[in-house]
Amino acid sequence: MVAMSKIATGNGHGENSPYFDGWKAYETNPFHPADRPDGVIQMGLAENQLCFNFIEKWLMEHPEASLCTAEGVNKFKETALFQDYHGMPKFRQAVAKFMGKVRGDRVKFDPDRIVMSGGATGAHEMVAFCLADPGEAFLVPTPYYPGFDRDLRWRTGVELVPVVCESNNNFKITRNALEAAYEKAQEANLRVKGLLITNPSNPLGTILDRETLKSIVSFINEKNIHLIGDEIYAATVFMEPEFVSISEIIEEVECNRDLIHIVYSLSKDMGFPGFRVGIVYSYNDAVVSCARKMSSFGLVSSQTQHLIASMLSDDDFVDNFIVESKEQLFKRHKYFTWSLSQVGICSLKSNAGLFIWMDLRKLLKEKTFEAEVDLWRVIINEVKLNVSPGSSFHCHEPGWFRVCFTNMDDNTMEIALSRIRTFMLKNNEAMVPRDKLCRRSSLKLSLSRRMDDFMSPGIMSPHSPLPQSPLVRART
Numbered sequence: 086m087v088a089m090s091k092i093a094t095g096n097g098h099g100e101n102s103p104y105f106d107g108w109k110a111y112e113t114n115p116f117h118p119a120d121r122p123d124g125v126i127q128m129g130l131a132e133n134q135l136c137f138n139f140i141e142k143w144l145m146e147h148p149e150a151s152l153c154t155a156e157g158v159n160k161f162k163e164t165a166l167f168q169d170y171h172g173m174p175k176f177r178q179a180v181a182k183f184m185g186k187v188r189g190d191r192v193k194f195d196p197d198r199i200v201m202s203g204g205a206t207g208a209h210e211m212v213a214f215c216l217a218d219p220g221e222a223f224l225v226p227t228p229y230y231p232g233f234d235r236d237l238r239w240r241t242g243v244e245l246v247p248v249v250c251e252s253n254n255n256f257k258i259t260r261n262a263l264e265a266a267y268e269k270a271q272e273a274n275l276r277v278k279g280l281l282i283t284n285p286s287n288p289l290g291t292i293l294d295r296e297t298l299k300s301i302v303s304f305i306n307e308k309n310i311h312l313i314g315d316e317i318y319a320a321t322v323f324m325e326p327e328f329v330s331i332s333e334i335i336e337e338v339e340c341n342r343d344l345i346h347i348v349y350s351l352s353k354d355m356g357f358p359g360f361r362v363g364i365v366y367s368y369n370d371a372v373v374s375c376a377r378k379m380s381s382f383g384l385v386s387s388q389t390q391h392l393i394a395s396m397l398s399d400d401d402f403v404d405n406f407i408v409e410s411k412e413q414l415f416k417r418h419k420y421f422t423w424s425l426s427q428v429g430i431c432s433l434k435s436n437a438g439l440f441i442w443m444d445l446r447k448l449l450k451e452k453t454f455e456a457e458v459d460l461w462r463v464i465i466n467e468v469k470l471n472v473s474p475g476s477s478f479h480c481h482e483p484g485w486f487r488v489c490f491t492n493m494d495d496n497t498m499e500i501a502l503s504r505i506r507t508f509m510l511k512n513n514e515a516m517v518p519r520d521k522l523c524r525r526s527s528l529k530l531s532l533s534r535r536m537d538d539f540m541s542p543g544i545m546s547p548h549s550p551l552p553q554s555p556l557v558r559a560r561t
Contacts, residue, residue: 097239103461104129104231104477111471118496126501129471131287131439132492133321133356135413136406140355143402150395160391168387170380172201176390179397180364184349186403187320192332200365200376201390203383205317205350208363209236211383212346215375216311217243217278223313224248224266224280226258228442228478228485230287237281246270246277249481255433256289258282258297263304279311280304285318285328288478288487289442290435292322298334306340314347320354320407322437323414335368342368351393353439355406360389414439414491417498421490424502428509432488439491443472446484448512457483468508470501 116124219242475485
């Protein structure tokens with residue numbers, strides 16, 4: 086057999102982990118309400134399907150946005166021909182404006198700094214290639230998205246050093262944890278080139294507060310290392326506290342802006358992972374220049390750019406979409422977490438993202454990652470739910486699981502919750518005394534409540550949507 090490259094024959098992709106194994110289990114036996122009612126329900130995919138009716142309505146009203154309609158065909162030729170890898174000006178302008186709106190228009194983005202890539206995966210790899218050489222390292226707070234091992238390491242040769250965050254302070258990023266990780270990298274003779282933060286967090290569903298962000302900026306300035314802010318879930322914040330972007334912080338504190346870079350995409354905020362729209366936004370001119378050259382390896386199709394530019398240039402649509410998305414996320418999250426609390430399942434308090442960080446530590450036979458994987462196997466093979474164990478997110482404490490709740494319709498969600506209730510009853514967890522249930526169970530709601538009931542003002546309190554958000558403005 087002819088020898089292949091080390092990349093081709095190595096294990097750098099990281100596919101042999103429970104995170105990807107769960108996907109394989111789903112793909113071999115996918116749930117379908119009629120054809121395969123006993124199949125595996127996909128709860129390991131962070132995909133936002135809650136606003137497609139709203140988006141499809143806009144598409145029906147704007148057929149000219151598609152090149153494959155009678156109304157849009159006149160733009161077909163000019164769009165199908167060669168496009169500069171800088172991206173269409175109208176696309177970059179629309180994305181820059183949308184990024185500002187998602188952040189409450191508290192900061193503006195320069196379209197000339199927008200560099201496109203094939204999804205956030207391509208954007209992260211592009212940034213890694215720009216900032217670090219093989220063998221150099223990025224610090225990454227745990228738990229973190231399993232795909233970072235692929236995106237940042239596989240082809241670049243960059244190392245990832247975990248910043249250990251713990252459940253006893255809700256996995257907050259502390260200065261002590263950053264310093265400890267930095268020292269550990271130095272002891273291993275690794276040159277640290279940057280720190281990668283995910284805000285809002287995947288898998289925690291939490292956001293970084295202003296003081297934490299300022300502390301992070303202070304840290305990277307002192308060490309003279311880069312800061313990459315993954316903000317692909319920025320528009321998924323559905324209740325207070327509000328999202329704070331790193332782009333806002335650098336307006337408030339002294340820092341070297343050449344060290345600041347943002348990764349963004351439309352995969353989560355708008356639910357368009359299939360469009361592969363990834364963005365690198367850097368405050369460093371050299372990085373913008375280099376990334377733009379690299380973007381030729383993973384461009385967004387001109388047809389997609391045309392559609393996205395048309396959609397995001399519609400201010401009324403964008404404003405209403407942000408409102409609708411917050412409403413739907415709030416409603417689904419509230420109902421899902423309340424339903425789990427009724428059978429004694431707690432989760433980390435969260436206000437963003439397309440998932441919850443579920444706490445099943447009390448179900449472990451022992452406090453080990455082996456026991457966590459054993460529990461995960463029961464959930465995937467017997468309960469028939471694909472959830473992701475915390476160890477695949479590099480969590481340093483066994484018993485946590487990420488569960489996605491926005492990638493299915495209401496009926497599928499009810500079936501998933503029914504399976505969870507049955508599982509917990511078998512484990513005698515549904516008989517937990519009332520005062521031992523999660524704090525959320527104090528809502529004192531009947532199990533017969535419908536999801537629509539969770540939008541009433543009384544139930545929204547005290548975690549109502551942000552007072553300054555378009556959701557509240559639209560109601561007043």
